[in-house]
Amino acid sequence: MxxxxxxxxMFSRITDDYEKLSFAxxxxxxxxxxxxxxxxxxxxSFVDYFExxxxxxxxxxxxxxxxxxxxxGLNPREANDDRVNQAVLDxxxxxxxxxxxxxxxxxxxxxxxxxxEKFMAEQLELARRHDLPVLVHTPHRDKKKGFERCIDIxxxxxxxxxxxxxxxxxxxxxxxxxxxxxxxxxxxxxxTKMSPQRMVAIVQEYGIERFVINSAADxxxxxxxxxxxxxxxxxxxxxxxxxxxxxxxxxxxxFFGQSGRLDEAMLAKPATANLRETFEGNSVLRGQDPDKx
Amino acid sequence: xxxxxxxxPMATTLPPELLGPAEPLARDAIAELRADRSxxxxxxxxLPRKAGREPVGGGCQAxxxxxxxxxxxxxxxxxxxxxxxxxxxxxxxxxDLFLHGxxxxxxxxxxxxNFLPLGDTTARLxxxxxxxxxxxxxxxxxxxxxxxxxxxAHGTIDAETANRLLLKFAFLDLxxxxxxxxxxxxxxxxxxxxQDLATEREAAGRAVWRDTWxxxxxxxxxxxxxxxxxxxxxxxxxxxxxxxxxxxxxxxxTAGLAAEVARYxxxxxxxxxxxxxxxxxxxxxxxx
Numbered sequence: 001m002x003x004x005x006x007x008x009x010m011f012s013r014i015t016d017d018y019e020k021l022s023f024a025x026x027x028x029x030x031x032x033x034x035x036x037x038x039x040x041x042x043x044x045s046f047v048d049y050f051e052x053x054x055x056x057x058x059x060x061x062x063x064x065x066x067x068x069x070x071x072x073g074l075n076p077r078e079a080n081d082d083r084v085n086q087a088v089l090d091x092x093x094x095x096x097x098x099x100x101x102x103x104x105x106x107x108x109x110x111x112x113x114x115x116x117e118k119f120m121a122e123q124l125e126l127a128r129r130h131d132l133p134v135l136v137h138t139p140h141r142d143k144k145k146g147f148e149r150c151i152d153i154x155x156x157x158x159x160x161x162x163x164x165x166x167x168x169x170x171x172x173x174x175x176x177x178x179x180x181x182x183x184x185x186x187x188x189x190x191x192t193k194m195s196p197q198r199m200v201a202i203v204q205e206y207g208i209e210r211f212v213i214n215s216a217a218d219x220x221x222x223x224x225x226x227x228x229x230x231x232x233x234x235x236x237x238x239x240x241x242x243x244x245x246x247x248x249x250x251x252x253x254x255f256f257g258q259s260g261r262l263d264e265a266m267l268a269k270p271a272t273a274n275l276r277e278t279f280e281g282n283s284v285l286r287g288q289d290p291d292k293x
Numbered sequence: 294x295x296x297x298x299x300x301x302p303m304a305t306t307l308p309p310e311l312l313g314p315a316e317p318l319a320r321d322a323i324a325e326l327r328a329d330r331s332x333x334x335x336x337x338x339x340l341p342r343k344a345g346r347e348p349v350g351g352g353c354q355a356x357x358x359x360x361x362x363x364x365x366x367x368x369x370x371x372x373x374x375x376x377x378x379x380x381x382x383x384x385x386x387x388x389d390l391f392l393h394g395x396x397x398x399x400x401x402x403x404x405x406x407n408f409l410p411l412g413d414t415t416a417r418l419x420x421x422x423x424x425x426x427x428x429x430x431x432x433x434x435x436x437x438x439x440x441x442x443x444x445x446a447h448g449t450i451d452a453e454t455a456n457r458l459l460l461k462f463a464f465l466d467l468x469x470x471x472x473x474x475x476x477x478x479x480x481x482x483x484x485x486x487x488q489d490l491a492t493e494r495e496a497a498g499r500a501v502w503r504d505t506w507x508x509x510x511x512x513x514x515x516x517x518x519x520x521x522x523x524x525x526x527x528x529x530x531x532x533x534x535x536x537x538x539x540x541x542x543x544x545x546x547t548a549g550l551a552a553e554v555a556r557y558x559x560x561x562x563x564x565x566x567x568x569x570x571x572x573x574x575x576x577x578x579x580x581x
Contacts, residue, residue, distance in 0.1 A: 047393070051393065054395045055395060055396070058395075058396075059396075093334075093335045094334040094335050094338070094393065096335075097335050097336075097337075097338040097339045098338050098395055099338065099339075099341060099342060099395065099397060100395070260342075261342060277428060278426055278427070278428075279396075279427065280425045280426060280427060281425065281426035
């Protein structure tokens with residue numbers, strides 16, 4: 001079964017993860033721009049990061065046949081940092097037009113401050129100008145209130161709900177979002193947040209319409225294989241294969257396809273893999289013979 | 294005030310009819326940039342998906358001062374070239390587009406550079422190609438047009454830079470037949486560099502750039518003749534072909550050298566299985 005992993009921070013993962021993902025059927029990944037675990041002190045660090053997302057990471061993914069897409073944005077945590085917030089917003093238009101950028105994100109709320117709200121609203125407008133959907137990070141603390149506030153901001157900006165993916169959802173947030181017309185993302189984690197078993201229960205109760213699942217794997221304790229693992233659990237629980245396929249392949253393509261920069265036909269074949277290719281003279285091989293890999 | 298592109302007036306040699314159905318889009322983009330040229334970094338990345346990536350087609354053609362391979366050029370490359378011409382892109386703007394562009398944008402800019410005046414910007418872009426070592430960019434700069442040959446002839450880049458670019462071209466194992474007008478850049482210095490690379494590769498048991506023989510034949514350095522004659526007996530068809538071409542390209546074959554070459558070509562001829570190589574050997578075997 002082909003898988004589109006719609007939220008994974010490969011910037012923080014090792015090359016072996018790409019190989020494992022590829023073997024597990026992951027044909028495409030979506031890497032949202034995010035918080036690196038430590039505050040950046042100047043806009044230049046964002047420029048370099050954004051250019052890694054459209055450069056080296058795409059190259060690295062392609063070496064394993066994986067198509068790499070990204071969303072660009074100012075994450076909510078650093079939206080609170082006046083050293084960088086406005087300057088990042090100023091440079092984002094250029095990166096929103098990059099071909100592999102299929103959305104604006106992660107935007108949203110974290111501490112739920114007024115400054116976060118301001119930059120979330122401004123980035124909804126940015127998404128509208130660039131005709132892109134948005135990936136919304138929702139708070140890990142006081143989640144229900146944060147979800148409701150995110151939805152309020154989307155409404156206040158009159159941004160189309162069908163172009164909004166509210167991520168890091170759980171059983172509680174479904175009750176809020178189910179009838180809004182927006183999309184819901186569930187981040188499956190090894191120990192915290194959503195587990196594969198809980199996800200199976202959600203699918204059995206609520207179905208799969210406008211749902212996506214992801215690993216949100218990053219520099220923390222996380223597992224990039226959580227989507228393939230959940231696929232197994234769903235099939236074992238008797239969820240029909242075509243339903244599972246819609247959840248992990250067709251749904252993310254449908255959501256991010258709203259950018260006009262991505263469709264299923266583009267992903268019909270694996271990304272061109274040529275282990276002899278270099279990116280700015282750099283290769284993933286570390287001197288190894290490509291014919292022996 | 295921002296520096297003008299290469300310090301020279303813009304060329305206007307790209308016929309807009311080549312843009313085909315993308316011409317209205319190009320005109321809109323130009324109007325947008327004339328109204329606010331700070332939008333260039335936002336407009337430029339979207340050109341491939343908006344103008345189209347299909348090849349223009351039509352093979353190698355002379356357009357203005359440039360010779361370009363329109364089978365390699367895509368519609369968006371021509372739109373980019375026309376747009377940059379029309380807004381008289383500055384050096385700073387062009388370099389910014391390259392440095393912050395993705396792989397495809399950079400290739401598009403390098404192809405467009407064929408239609409922009411030679412100057413400091415050309416030199417900077419070719420310098421970036423040399424530094425960054427990306428195959429697509431090497432092809433865009435050296436194969437999809439004759440930019441390198443013209444830049445070298447014009448003095449935009451010095452001989453050492455041109456040699457280093459061609460050496461990297463060989464290092465990446467790209468085919469010489471695609472490097473437009475590269476034969477004009479043959480020199481003893483380049484041949485020495487290529488031969489040294491070949492020797493290093495041979496010592497390491499690695500494959501040698503097949504076109505080494507063909508290129509060194511145009512401007513032989515010490516040791517080149519022996520390499521060329523030896524190449525006639527190489528087990529690789531491509532090397533034998535390249536060696537035969539190199540021997541035919543020797544700039545001044547004295548009577549003695551011609552006789553020597555004819556002798557080895559004649560020896561090889563009855564055992565050569567490839568018709569295309571046999572044909573070249575027949576020419577070499579006739580010293581007159």
